[in-house]
Amino acid sequence: MKYITFLLALVISLTTFAQNTSAENDSLALRKLYDMSLLNGKSYEWLDHLSNQIGGRLSGSIQAEQAVQYTKKELQKLGLDKVWLQPVMVPKWTRGTKEYAYIETKPGESKTVNICALGGSVPTPVNGLKAEVIEVQGLEDLAEYGKEQIEGKIVFYNRPMRANLIQTFEAYGGCVDQRYAGAAEAAKYGAVGVIVRSMNLRLDDYPHTGSMSYLDTPKDNRIPSAAISTNDAEYLSSLLKLTPDAKFFFKMSCRTFDDVQSHNVIGEITGSEFPNEIIVVGGHLDSWDLGDGSHDDGAGVVQSMEVLRLLKESNITPKRTIRVVLFMNEENGLRGGNKYADVAKQKNENHIFALESDAGGFTPRGFSFDCTDAQFKQVEAWKPLFKPYLIHFFEQGGSGADIGPLKNGNSVLAGLRPDSQRYFDYHHAANDTFEAVNKRELELGAATMTSLVYLYDTYGVEGFPTKMPFKN
């Protein structure tokens, strides 16, 4: 009995020792990764190039192509095991001449306002379009007004984002249907055009673009669709109360071309023990064209690249394959994300974990996990490791648009969750520029992502069969 007690005590103390040691090792590893990112990071320098040397990277543009070539070259410099381009056909839409719009209270009396075409919109007639305006608070209002009040008019969607929601993405989610489906719905009632209040919580002069879809609207019934700045939306709304027959004029020369070929940019460190267990980290290389796409999603791109650089530089030898994927065409098609998942499926690749950064380069707060409860328990046990870095947000929920297609029921998908308060001040607007990104905040995000990747590489994913035969 004594002997058994002794043995039991030994096993317990050895287990405790092993647990303490691994927790200590993990803690030291994270400290090293944060130090490297903050003291010798590359992410900010890469972002400077993407933003200031290349600029806005709309799918199908020369800048998008330059970004493909630049990031491929930079990944090659890191000495990864493989770097390659994955071909993908993407839509090509161009804004054309800067948009022009004014509100006319009576002939000869007008005020110019700030608008921009929504991505995918048809142009106005060459000489512009002028019509009366009907203001609505959402898609559901259209049926109420009916064809007799809407026909021949411009529909003005003006439901603002809810300022009292703490998570601004929730406020965005509650409004963006107006932008996405506004034209398709209004066309059913004979509207001739659509103006949408910018998805912005702040009152300012920037119109915010973003994707829209005509859904199943026949080609001849498609009407032009633009965003208006929040200040001008407020102005237009108050004006319509006094002057309901005021007219709105706008002129846009956007065009849709045939799809063109582009690429996802991919690099990997092949796993030393379980090379067929793949961990993906990524952001999207394309952006809208008004700013230089520093927050959306230059930040996510350079942070994802930095994950692999930090692992290399810190002499960590990943057991599993760590892959960075810079997705093309998140903004207006998601073709890159879909293509990557299609190819992965064809090749029967095992993606155990994917992490996306596409919520801006702000101070990281944590992650949102799309996973099972058991998998989430595994993650929650790692929370204490992140406390010194003020990373506290670990919640089950969505992950990211580009990695979404990888969902298979076994893998864990996660999204980095930075502070979101300022995000929609810049989102899809001309002020989404390099100056709006803080170097430290960007670097903290990269280190936070690398830390999570390190932990998944070290411990694998709960419930995922490890040590499967290496496929090649």
Next chain:
Amino acid sequence: MKYITFLLALVISLTTFAQNTSAENDSLALRKLYDMSLLNGKSYEWLDHLSNQIGGRLSGSIQAEQAVQYTKKELQKLGLDKVWLQPVMVPKWTRGTKEYAYIETKPGESKTVNICALGGSVPTPVNGLKAEVIEVQGLEDLAEYGKEQIEGKIVFYNRPMRANLIQTFEAYGGCVDQRYAGAAEAAKYGAVGVIVRSMNLRLDDYPHTGSMSYLDTPKDNRIPSAAISTNDAEYLSSLLKLTPDAKFFFKMSCRTFDDVQSHNVIGEITGSEFPNEIIVVGGHLDSWDLGDGSHDDGAGVVQSMEVLRLLKESNITPKRTIRVVLFMNEENGLRGGNKYADVAKQKNENHIFALESDAGGFTPRGFSFDCTDAQFKQVEAWKPLFKPYLIHFFEQGGSGADIGPLKNGNSVLAGLRPDSQRYFDYHHAANDTFEAVNKRELELGAATMTSLVYLYDTYGVEGFPTKMPFKN
């Protein structure tokens, strides 16, 4: 026995019910406070006035006086029970003509650099001061170089803030001795002037001012002391490696006047049940003169005012006395904070809780508490109430400079802790302006402060004797 069991069960279930109900009430109260701050807040409008209509509010300046009058008037509009000014004598130091500085590699070859006088510095001679430079990494280096290497030279303190510290205030604390005591120490070794690397984690062109002290240096031995921008500090440092005998010229016309009278601005809602238990919330009304002091500490001022407005508007009737104190002269003397505590002591006032906001108007993360372990336990029990607002940081530690003198061993002192990553980009520099403050972040801070004040008002402070006789 059965009867006793029944009674016990009843007591337990009633207690649980009461606890659930109060937790639910608190949860609803917090939701209301956040909604009001985000949907109908006044803090941003007040800050706009303080920053853009008044501007930098250095102690003893006309702007500081305007700020006293403006905030007094605004507090009166809120219909508080009392609003008053508390006289306090403050130092008066003026910057004079904009400073001018250059580095001279050889006669006729020079580069101008960005400097500013440190608050409290003596001026240079009227025609400026030119001398060779000795670079050091801190006060402790002086003894090593000794009088023979320092005498007649300008000492250049160039130890940077440590970028790998996550909490930037810690990095600041590790450097600011160079600014505060640099001149006093260098003068002992016969230095003729002092240049200090700006307390800034970012490389940019803004010099950051801040207080310095001559300590016990005799009047005739006081040497002028300036901050240099981080970019120019880097330039000067690399130049000195190549050209150790390069000379530094600077010219400053700052002046110290006799103390002048100013005021703390105070307003209160008198407690309905325990009027002699005082809860203070505050920030400092003075600021440095280079920017408009929006983050430091216009934000804290308007957030503190907003606490009382939100309580009034939400029809909460505080049981305890809630007092807003807008302290004068935090930056270069702490006279307001000391005066307030002195008067409180004289009047034998019971301060049970004090909360300061003086770390910028950024997204709030939580609070730091200067309190006993038992008191901290009380606070920790409230953490779940704050989770929906992403408030997660509850730690024991320091509180704030202005409320520090209120410490008495019984009361709880706390400081709001916003995200600190960008704070030192603006701190004491010309870019600390209204545009750098985000409306939502400011409002979230105000709601977070009000929530904590509400909880202390509702439950009192652990270990503090309540229901003491009302003194008047």
